[in-house]
Amino acid sequence: MPFLIARLARLLRVRLPGWRLPLAVALVVFLTSWAAMALVEPAATGIAAPGTYWWYFVVTAATVGYGDVYPASAGGRVVGVYVIVGGIVTLTLLFTQLSAALQSVRGKRLRGLVELDLADHVILLGYTPGRTARIVAELCAEGRTRVVLCAWDEDVPEDPLPERLDVQFVRGDLTSEDVMARACVARARTAVVDVRDDNEALAVALAVTHANPRIHLVTALRDLGRLGTLRYVHPDVQAVQWHMPFMLTEEATDPGIAQVYTDLMTSGGHGNTYSARVPSGFPHRTFGDCQTWFGRTFGATVLALRTDGGPLVVSPGWDTPVPEGTTLYYVAAQRIDAARLRAGT
Secondary structure, three states, X not given: OHHHHHHHHHHHHHHOOOOHHHHHHHHHHHHHHHHHHHHHOOHHHOOOOHHHHHHHHHHHHOOOOOOOOOOOOHHHHHXXXXXXXXXXXXXXXXXXXXXXXXXXXXXXXXXXXXXXXOOOOEEEEOOOOOHHHHHHHHHOOOOOOOEEEEEOOOOOOOOOOOOOOOEEEEEOOOOOHHHHHHOOHHHOOEEEEOOOOHHHHHHHHXXXXXXXXXXXXXXXXXXXXXXXXXXXXXXXXXXXXXXXXXXXXXXXHOOOHHHHHHHHHOOOOOOEEEEEEOOOOOOOOEHHHHHHHHHHHHOOEEEEEEOOOOOOEEOOOOXXXXXXXXXXXXXXXXXXXXXXXXXXX
């Protein structure tokens, strides 16, 4: 008999895979117990009535046992035990299947195989140990950016940042339509391409642009001379040097900031950065006074200051004192003549 029961259970698992097995067990137990209850239980109890038995079955099979409906005969109680055992078996099969389904979904998420449902998010394409974790931390620093990390199949077997609940993971060929669809590139706000070489960056940028021509695209390049070629793919792409990953996050978070940095760091740009020491007798004694005078007189903007032996202070408070010998760092179309600076008027 045990052998036959084992064979029957194995046969049922083969014939009824997935969710159908617990549903089939519940249906069989319900129908057979109802028929048995109708045979052995006195009609006066009303337990086998169609409008009552389903309630009795659910309460008893779930082992809740409210006691509002119960069998009066010995045979009815035997049927009740059968319902309890059948309910336990059904629930066991149901929870086993539910656990397996949840594990399957979790496994697919860890392996980056799940299709996401996101919009207005940032996509980071490419994975480099250590570097990518820092980029993700900066992207999520303000807590208002949702990030999808996309990595090549050969780079990582599963999610390299599983502890980051604010980061989704997609794995596959970063130039394929499948990855573009699973990462919801068509609805993304920004795509950051940080891959293994510049040729790869061009290929991935092309795939991203094909999926979403209006996306804000930021690409890390080893050779910025490739930017012209990249702009054949996406005319508004922003490129930064690969060894400056912080610029990727700056540009992704605040579009256009890379152009500002490039202009400031380029000799002959529209706004070059300079420094000057405050001479003796300089009449403007606070940062606010200096900022106003620099702006009105030279069209310049003071960015920061450093007192002798003190730290650099970027964008100091308006009332910050500016004693003699302080170094001012400013942006202007050209360097301010020392004589005019000494005059302070």
